[in-house]
Amino acid sequence: MSGSETISVRLKVWRQAGPDKTGAFATYELPSISTHMSFLEMIDVLNEQLIHQGEDPIAFDHDCREGICGACSMVINGNPHGPDRMTTTCQLHMRRFHDGQTIVVEPFRARAFPLVKDLVVDRSAFDKVIASGGFVSVNTGGACEANSILVPKSDAELAFSNAACIGCGACVASCKNASAMLFVAAKVAHMDNLEQGRAEQNERVLSMVQTMDEAGFGNCSNTGACEATCPKGITLESIALMNRRFVKSSLKNRGEADKADGGF
Helix, strand or coil: CCCCCEEEEEEEEEECCCCCCCCEEEEEEEEEEECCCEHHHHHHHHHHHHHHCCCCCCCCCCCCCCCCCCCCCCEECCEECCCCCCCCHHHCEHHHCCCCCEEEEECCCECCECEEECCEECCHHHHHHHHCCCCCCCCCCCCCCCCCCCCCHHHHHHHHHHHCCCCCCHHHHHCCCCECHHHHHHHHHHHHCCHHHHCCHHHHHHHHHHHHHHCCCECCCCCCHHHHHCCCCCCCHHHHHHHHHHHHHHHHHHHHHHHHCCCC
């Protein structure tokens, strides 16, 4: 980590004009970068230079720049969101790097996240998973009195910790199989541990897992890379809970189908 106020870095950035174009790394020299800058601010400085030189600026996603939205998806030196734990790219600062360092910046790479341009990928597959079951469909009306639906503290904490998922896709980018199990598990655990969500828990997990598979995400190999790179600290426990719910829901559906067919 640099102790200087400014550093010089060499950036190797993936440039690709479109999904059907050939991509390659482009190298840029950036002298005198303030260590107080965020990583995205450093990219902003580079883009200003490229615009002044008449070149196409680097396309990248960003929105809140406060670690809330998850849009700032980049792989930095092989790590989704960069080298710091529980940190999004926008929260990463240049003081984390040293003078003269080469920084390699790539997009999230997964078949279910097709590249749009440069560092921008299409993560709408996550939206399809959410649309298939990540909601409560009953009409709950207005806000009720807090104690009218009692939720055990352990359930509330588990639901809240999983609700922290921002859907950034770092779990997918870090997995060797590009699995979305941690993302889907977080959404399932969030809803299943609230009273309002339990009425649909069987249909929810079956539908969301099916949509995840149809979207082209890979299978979970349980290496823990997703947990290590999740900026919100969601753990493999959520995947275990979802697998348990999936098995129970599958058996329940099979039993109901057997009864409908006249079986026992």
